[in-house]
Amino acid sequence: MTELEFVDLSVKLGERTLLDRVSLRVAPGDFVALIGPNGAGKTTLLKTALGLRAPSSGSVRLAGSAIAEFDAKSRAALIAWLPQHIRAEEPVSGLESVAAARYRFRESHAQARRAAERALCRVGANAYANRRVTELSGGERQRVAFACLIAQEAEILLFDEPANHLDPAQQLGIYRLLGELWREGRSILCINHDVNLLHQVGDAARVRVVGLRAGRFLFDAPFDAAMLPAQLGDLFGVEMDALRGSEQRFIVPRSRSTP
Amino acid sequence: MKLRALLIVISCLLLLLAAVLAGPRLNDAQGQFIIWQLRVPRVLVGMLVGATLALVGAVFQALFQNPLATSDTVGTTAGATAGALFALALDSSRTIQGLPLVTVCAFAGALTGSLLVASFASSRAAHSSDVLLAGIAVTLATSALASGIQYVSDSRALFAATQWSLGQLPQVGYRGVLLLAPLCALSCTLLLLLTRPLQTFALGEDLAHSQGVNVPRLRLFALGLGSLGVATCVAWCGPIAFVGLIVPHLVRRMLGSSYRVLLPMSLCVGAALLVTCDAFARLIVPGRELPVGIVTAALGAPTLVFLVARGRR
Numbered sequence: 001m002t003e004l005e006f007v008d009l010s011v012k013l014g015e016r017t018l019l020d021r022v023s024l025r026v027a028p029g030d031f032v033a034l035i036g037p038n039g040a041g042k043t044t045l046l047k048t049a050l051g052l053r054a055p056s057s058g059s060v061r062l063a064g065s066a067i068a069e070f071d072a073k074s075r076a077a078l079i080a081w082l083p084q085h086i087r088a089e090e091p092v093s094g095l096e097s098v099a100a101a102r103y104r105f106r107e108s109h110a111q112a113r114r115a116a117e118r119a120l121c122r123v124g125a126n127a128y129a130n131r132r133v134t135e136l137s138g139g140e141r142q143r144v145a146f147a148c149l150i151a152q153e154a155e156i157l158l159f160d161e162p163a164n165h166l167d168p169a170q171q172l173g174i175y176r177l178l179g180e181l182w183r184e185g186r187s188i189l190c191i192n193h194d195v196n197l198l199h200q201v202g203d204a205a206r207v208r209v210v211g212l213r214a215g216r217f218l219f220d221a222p223f224d225a226a227m228l229p230a231q232l233g234d235l236f237g238v239e240m241d242a243l244r245g246s247e248q249r250f251i252v253p254r255s256r257s258t259p
Numbered sequence: 260m261k262l263r264a265l266l267i268v269i270s271c272l273l274l275l276l277a278a279v280l281a282g283p284r285l286n287d288a289q290g291q292f293i294i295w296q297l298r299v300p301r302v303l304v305g306m307l308v309g310a311t312l313a314l315v316g317a318v319f320q321a322l323f324q325n326p327l328a329t330s331d332t333v334g335t336t337a338g339a340t341a342g343a344l345f346a347l348a349l350d351s352s353r354t355i356q357g358l359p360l361v362t363v364c365a366f367a368g369a370l371t372g373s374l375l376v377a378s379f380a381s382s383r384a385a386h387s388s389d390v391l392l393a394g395i396a397v398t399l400a401t402s403a404l405a406s407g408i409q410y411v412s413d414s415r416a417l418f419a420a421t422q423w424s425l426g427q428l429p430q431v432g433y434r435g436v437l438l439l440a441p442l443c444a445l446s447c448t449l450l451l452l453l454t455r456p457l458q459t460f461a462l463g464e465d466l467a468h469s470q471g472v473n474v475p476r477l478r479l480f481a482l483g484l485g486s487l488g489v490a491t492c493v494a495w496c497g498p499i500a501f502v503g504l505i506v507p508h509l510v511r512r513m514l515g516s517s518y519r520v521l522l523p524m525s526l527c528v529g530a531a532l533l534v535t536c537d538a539f540a541r542l543i544v545p546g547r548e549l550p551v552g553i554v555t556a557a558l559g560a561p562t563l564v565f566l567v568a569r570g571r572r
Contacts, residue, residue, distance in 0.1 A: 050469050076471030087463035089324045092516040100458040104471035109519065132516070133462065145462060152470060 001028030002078050002155050004049060004187065008058035011044055011215075018044045020215040021058065026156065026189050031182050031201060033192045033223070036212035037236055042191045043084065045212070046158045049189070050081055062156075076104040080154035084161050084191075086133075086141045094120065094128035094136070094144045101148035119151040120144070123177065138165035146174070150181070157181060159190040163197060175200035195232065196250050198223055204248075211235045224249070264514055264524060271531035278302055278538040296432065303436045305428050305534035305551075307443045308492040309502055313529020315485040316503025317510070317522055318450050321457045322481050323387045324464065329503040330489040333390075333482065334372035334397035339493040340424060341405040342368020347419045348412040358438075361423065366494035372397050373486030381479040387464055390478065426499035426552025428537050439491055446488030451522055453481055458518045499552045501559025502533055508566050 004026040011019040019041045026032050034042050047053040048060050051067045060067045062078055070078075092100075098116035099109065107115075120126050125143040133141055142165050149157060162178065163171040179201030182188050192198065198207050204223045211218035211231060219231045229251045233240035239254040279298050312330070319328040330336055346353075346364035353360040375397050380390040409417060429435060456477050459467035468474045492499070506529045507521065514520050533551065536558065540549040 047465075050465075052465055052468060072468070072473040073471040076469065079469070081466070081469040083463070083466060086466070087324065088461070089326070090321065090461040090516050091511065092458070092461045092518075096458065096517045097462055100455070100461065101470050103455060103459050103467075145466070148462070148466070148470070 001185070002063045002187075003027050003061075004079070004156050004189070005061045006045065006049070006058070007061060009045075009048060009055050009060060010057045011041070011048060011053055012056040017215050019048070022212070022215070022217045023058075024210060024217065024220070026187050028155075028187055029182075029185060031178075031188045031190070031207045033190050033195065033198055033207055033209045034212060035192055035195065035209060035232070035235065036218075039214070040212040041215040042212055043160055044215075046081065046160055046189070046191065049158060050079065051075065073104045076152060076154065078154055079156045079158065080149045080152040081158045082142075082145055082149045082160060082162055084164055086138075086145045088133040088136070088141060091132040091134040093130050094125065094133055094147075095130065097133055097144055098147045098151050101151045104152065115151050116147070119147040122150055123147045124173065139167070139170060142166065146177075154186075156187045156189070159188065161191050161193060163192075163194070171197060172200050176202075179203075195223070195228075196252075199248050260514065260520075264520060267513065267524065268527055271527050274531040274535045275302060275306065278305075278534045281538050281542060297430065300433050300436050301428055301430060301537070302534050303433075304431060304439060304495070305537050306530040307436070307439045308428065308496055308499065309506075309533025310526045310530040311443045311447055311488040311492050312499065312502040312533070313506035313525040314447050314450055314522060315489050316529075317507035317518075317525040318453070318457065318481055318485055319503075320507055321460055321518060322478060323391050324460060325387070325391060326508070327504070328391060330485060330493075331498070331500075331503070332398070333394035333486070334376045334401065335369045335486045335489045336372075336493055336498045337398040337401040337405070338372020339365040339369035339490060340498060341372075341401040341408065342366070343423050343494075343497070344405050344408045344412070344416075344420050347416045347423065348408050362494045365497075366490050368401070369490030369493050370486060372401055373482060373490070377479055377482040377486065380482055381475050385475070387478075390482075422550070423497045425550035426497040426555075427540075427548075427550035428533075429495055431495065435495065439495060442491040443488050446484045446491070447526060449484050450481065450488070451526075453477065453484075454518045454522055457481070457522075461516070497550075497552065499533065500556040501563070502529055502555055505559045505562050505566075506532060508563070512566060512569070 006022055006024045009019055009022045036042055044053060048055055095116050098119055099112040102112040102115055120129050123143050123146045125147055128136055128140055128144055133144060162174050166174060175197045178188060182201060198204050207223040208220055209223055209228060210220045213235055218235055221228050221231060229240040229242040232251055240251050241254050243250045243252060279302050285293055316329045320326055342364040343361050346361040355363050376394045379385060379393040409420060456472045459470050459472050464474050507525050510521055510524045510528055514524055536554040537551040540551045540554045
């Protein structure tokens with residue numbers, strides 16, 4: 001099993017600092033929810049983990065080696081990604097897109113297609129197998145990309161707001177699926193805007209919530225920590241209330257009373 | 260789908276056969292000569308050129324995730340034009356090792372133009388859109404160079420340059436076929452081997468990278484191989500417009516976008532389309548041949564508009 005570690009990572013874009021000495025460790029079997037306001041550097045953090053962005057200083061280490069030292073296929077065996085926006089210019093079928101995601105495997109096209117069918121089934125997207133990705137809605141395309149990520153069979157999974165574009169029922173479904181993948185032994189680093197969805201992954205007490213603001217690391221707390229509502233409030237600059245459900249705690253922004 | 264692909268392949272073969280036979284009625288001895296020594300090699304050249312241009316067009320569209328990308332956009336054609344004009348301004352009748360100076364210079368110009376773009380493309384930081392911009396920059400720069408050459412050329416060279424830039428299938432006999440075939444075959448075969456990594460580009464190149472594709476290397480290979488094939492074609496035939504742009508779109512309309520189908524079928528349809536256009540160019544004005552480039556452009560432009568309009572609906 002593989003560990004992903006960000007060590008004192010800084011990323012600069014010209015004069016702007018996107019990440020400022022961030023250190024974070026995702027141990028095998030961890031579920032880390034990355035949370036923060038827009039522009040906090042969350043997506044940049046995921047992109048450096050994939051080698052899509054080079055660190056200005058510090059490093060991203062995968063199984064103890066710098067990410068740049070991996071060749072593309074062996075990196076793809078360890079780490080997979082669900083981006084927030086899926087480009088679709090080419091009218092390929094959903095099935096072909098997912099089969100293509102098996103690039104790292106040496107296998108026949110028929111084998112790739114069978115694996116792609118299984119992956120599409122798993123995310124409940126079999127209906128999109130023969131539809132063109134250019135004709136799918138944002139949410140449908142997201143599911144096809146989710147199937148791509150499953151088909152890649154990597155150990156560490158990176159998600160960039162996987163519930164984006166989805167209706168509430170689908171959001172719950174996606175987070176349950178995240179929980180399933182987690183219980184299968186994968187490590188997960190997931191950008192998330194609504195911590196309450198984390199209840200869906202099951203065993204939420206083992207989930208870590210990491211706060212990031214303006215490129216800086218703010219906190220790393222267990223999901224059930226008593227301090228979490230206050231920390232989230234501080235992170236977003238609003239007051240947060242913790243509401244008790246029957247078994248679960250929900251963290252919601254306090255609505256300002258009108259005078 | 261398989262049936263449809265088969266039907267298209269059969270129609271392509273029929274078109275190729277028709278292109279050999281089409282023409283005025285011929286008597287025996289002369290007819291044999293015209294068919295075997297003139298038309299067949301010309302059809303073979305047309306097949307090689309059409310297939311290469313169409314396949315490279317399909318590959319470049321995949322690579323740049325841009326439906327308008329062709330070899331014209333990445334500096335190849337403009338480089339070839341500058342090279343050819345340079346040769347025509349010097350002396351169009353000179354040969355090097357038995358090859359026309361124009362062909363040699365156009366080939367060198369095409370490779371120089373594409374290598375400039377390819378060197379930029381192999382950089383890790385460059386995104387596809389940056390590479391496309393670099394291609395446009397190289398195209399503009401070489402066009403300026405070509406205009407400069409034209410400005411100082413005499414009228415004979417200018418006329419030859421205009422003729423060249425229209426694009427036509429040359430009457431080069433079997434020797435021309437033998438010179439074209441190896442480079443076109445090499446370029447096309449190796450490009451077809453890139454089908455699998457290119458398919459990952461359909462959902463964006465960053466995702467392709469995360470799925471294990473070495474993006475800068477793939478871009479360098481595809482650009483290099485594509486430019487080699489196109490440089491070979493342009494050097495002999497001049498810039499033949501629209502084949503590389505239209506054929507992939509036609510195939511996509513008929514058979515969808517799986518590159519396992521799109522790439523080989525573009526090869527097939529490109530060959531048939533260019534040869535058919537050339538037969539048209541040969542026959543449409545009795546007693547006179549039009550350059551095939553005029554026919555492809557005349558057919559290609561409205562086809563493109565039609566495809567775009569259909570696609571919007």
